[in-house]
Amino acid sequence: RLTGPRPLPVPGSFERITAEDITFTYPGAESPALSGVSVEIKQGEVIAFVGENGSGKTTLAKILSGLYEPDTGTVRWDDTDLSQVSPEELRTRTAVIAQDHTRWPLAARYNITMGTDRGESALHAAATVAGADEVIAELPHGYRTLLDRRFKDGCELSGGQWQRIAVARGFHRDADLLICDEPTAALDARAEHALFERIRTHADGRTVLLITHRLASVRYADRIYVLDHGHITEQGDHDTLMTHNGLYAELYTL
Ligand SMILES: Nc1ncnc2c1ncn2[C@@H]1O[C@H](COP(=O)(O)OP(=O)(O)OP(=O)(O)O)[C@@H](O)[C@H]1O
Ligand SMILES: [Mg+2]
Numbered sequence: 001r002l003t004g005p006r007p008l009p010v011p012g013s014f015e016r017i018t019a020e021d022i023t024f025t026y027p028g029a030e031s032p033a034l035s036g037v038s039v040e041i042k043q044g045e046v047i048a049f050v051g052e053n054g055s056g057k058t059t060l061a062k063i064l065s066g067l068y069e070p071d072t073g074t075v076r077w078d079d080t081d082l083s084q085v086s087p088e089e090l091r092t093r094t095a096v097i098a099q100d101h102t103r104w105p106l107a108a109r110y111n112i113t114m115g116t117d118r119g120e121s122a123l124h125a126a127a128t129v130a131g132a133d134e135v136i137a138e139l140p141h142g143y144r145t146l147l148d149r150r151f152k153d154g155c156e157l158s159g160g161q162w163q164r165i166a167v168a169r170g171f172h173r174d175a176d177l178l179i180c181d182e183p184t185a186a187l188d189a190r191a192e193h194a195l196f197e198r199i200r201t202h203a204d205g206r207t208v209l210l211i212t213h214r215l216a217s218v219r220y221a222d223r224i225y226v227l228d229h230g231h232i233t234e235q236g237d238h239d240t241l242m243t244h245n246g247l248y249a250e251l252y253t254l
Pocket of ligand 1: 026027029033051053054055056057058059060
């Protein structure tokens with residue numbers, strides 16, 4: 001779905017990402033996944049997308065990071081229109097921790113560094129923020145343990161342990177925008193809360209986009225966007241949205 005020549009370089013970093021009046025329909029779908037959506041994300045903010053299944057959260061995250069091109073509307077990183085830049089280059093600026101993260105049959109270390117080894121301190125910092133250091137401490141060969149039981153001395157991790165490895169991978173990437181799309185589906189509510197707290201306090205200048213169904217986890221986001229059937233129906237911080245007494249307040253109190 002990416003079209004046309006892309007002559008512009010990706011901005012070195014950004015002060016803000018702005019999406020204006022985005023419409024997007026999947027090929028063959030009857031109704032748009034997003035319509036008339038506008039959002040603004042400032043550098044260093046923690047932003048959250050919430051809303052029910054199929055409301056458009058993942059689609060919007062993919063559009064903001066340049067993976068999908070909107071049918072109408074524009075996404076800008078500062079003054080640069082993403083339709084004018086190379087998606088491969090843009091991908092190096094964004095780290096996505098997805099629910100369907102990949103489980104590579106490689107050593108724990110390579111599952112985090114993915115060929116971009118930046119040394120021990122970067123590795124350990126990423127693992128610690130994600131809580132993956134605790135997982136790795138229990139492995140027979142630490143970071144050198146093969147994460148695949150089919151190998152001699154290999155180990156298989158649980159869903160929640162893999163999630164921590166995937167989060168460490170996202171943090172290890174030196175990306176400006178960190179998108180966590182329900183990274184914690186395999187975690188219980190308490191573990192998810194702890195993880196989001198770690199992400200928030202260790203963001204270290206990164207801009208963070210959190211997508212989750214557990215509203216208690218996004219309470220401290222700078223701004224929350226509520227999506228409903230492809231529209232943004234509410235936005236603001238937790239207190240503002242609770243006062244608003246709309247869908248957010250309803251879902252939060254459930
Ligand atoms: N690859 C696809 N092809 C066709 N339709 C899709 C595709 N991905 C999503 N959709 C549709 O687009 C709409 C928005 O989906 P999206 O995945 O963005 O929702 P979501 O808010 O992330 O949902 P969830 O909370 O379940 O992850 C839904 O109606 C969905 O069925
Ligand atoms: Mg989704």
